[in-house]
Amino acid sequence: MxxxxxxxxxxxxxxxxxxxxxxxxxxxxxxxxxxxxxxxxxxxxxxxxxxxxxxxxxxxxxxxxxxxxxxxxxxxxxxxxxxxxxxxxxxxxxxxxxxxxxxxxxxxxxxxxxxxxxxxxxxxxxxxxxxxxxxxxxxxxPPGVDHLDAKRVVVGWKNTREARRAILDALPFLKRASEVLVVSVDEEAASGGQDTLRLLQAHDVSAIHVRRDAQGRSVSGALVETAAEHGADLIVTGAYSHGRLREWVFGGVTRDLLAGAPVCCLMSH
CATH class of the missing domain: 3.40.50.620 (HUPs)
Incomplete structure (x- = not known):
């Protein structure tokens, strides 16, 4: 819908x-x-x-x-x-x-x-x-961005309440996209990835699951890099799955994307 x-x-x-x-x-x-x-x-x-x-x-x-x-x-x-x-x-x-x-x-x-x-x-x-x-x-x-095609979308996946919520909230975008990449950064984040693909397929969303190794980068950096490689102009993530205070003290995906993501980000908490 x-x-x-x-x-x-x-x-x-x-x-x-x-x-x-x-x-x-x-x-x-x-x-x-x-x-x-x-x-x-x-x-x-x-x-x-x-x-x-x-x-x-x-x-x-x-x-x-x-x-x-x-x-x-x-x-x-x-x-x-x-x-x-x-x-x-x-x-x-x-x-x-x-x-x-x-x-x-x-x-x-x-x-x-x-x-x-x-x-x-x-x-x-x-x-x-x-x-x-x-x-x-x-x-x-982001500043200066006045259009969002969302033909290619990167979904930052980790099996948390916030990420599960974000995928449902983003369905209007995902159903219209020609390419949806469900990206797990590091192996431990991949849990539930196949179930997510099956759920998206049930909603007529064609998606693939991609595992990325952070290789010393931040998770947010890996998501932004994946978006750039695939020409995606939208990143979908859950927000503050570790709590806002902890993220602002120790760093985290939400904080980094809010501070400097070059593309639009859809976030749910």
Whole structure:
């Protein structure tokens, strides 16, 4: 079953315009609704105790500034989305992540951008937070990527709950792909690979199981290299199967892909 509703986070960067165009192409391909989402809270200084002259004006001015920026984000979204009839916009004064979480019930797939360093853009959502908390598959769009063919797809496989979930969440992509590679990096990751192939075949997905030796590289590096060798522009993986804190301290596949994958990544937790 294709995605019926696709949500995309919007900010005021050029990367966001590319991201919206990518999401719009996906929505058109799936005949899905496209929902743009943006929120921000004014950066108020903590006032001293008691009434302060002009404080009410300062609060109102801060809100008005954010509302103006939200209007600009809406205009950028409408321009990049191309005026389709199946387009909706949702915005609010508030913290971006909680607002996105509240809207995610309306979407099958949420498209986010990479975290901007050193200072996140206005309205930006940390993709790691999105993956952990949305309860929806998250498509990470690298900067400057405005189209996703997904004719060739690499699936990073290890027999974990998150990887099993990711494969089901990615079925709309996998069913349309001409080549799907289920990649196990190192022998210990190959458990359940044949069962996964049989499940995909039952869903009319033609896939092959590939074992790769990391040979001193990271697992994420092996997946990216496999994608490059086969011309794949989408990597599908489970996210944070070892826990987010452990990954950020010791390193891990999710952290590395979120930080620097050159192609789109669909992740499920």
């Amino acid at each position: 294709p995605y019926a509703s696709i949500m995309v986070t919007v900010d005021l960067t050029d990367e966001a315009r590319s991201r919206v165009r990518l999401a719009k192409h996906l929505a058109d391909d799936c005949h899905a609704r496209l929902i743009g989402v943006a929120a921000e809270q004014a950066a108020y200084a903590v006032p001293p105790v008691g009434p302060t002259p002009g404080s009410a004006y300062a609060l109102a001015a801060g809100d008005e500034t954010i509302l103006n920026d939200l209007r600009r984000a809406h205009e950028a979204f409408a321009e990049a989305a191309g005026g389709s009839e199946r387009v909706a916009w949702r915005s609010n004064l508030g913290v971006p992540l909680p607002f996105l979480l509240a809207q995610a019930a309306a979407a099958d797939l949420v498209v986010v951008g990479r975290r901007m360093e050193p200072v996140p853009a206005l309205f930006a959502v940390d993709p790691a937070d999105a993956v952990m908390h949305l309860g929806r598959p998250v498509l990470l769009a």
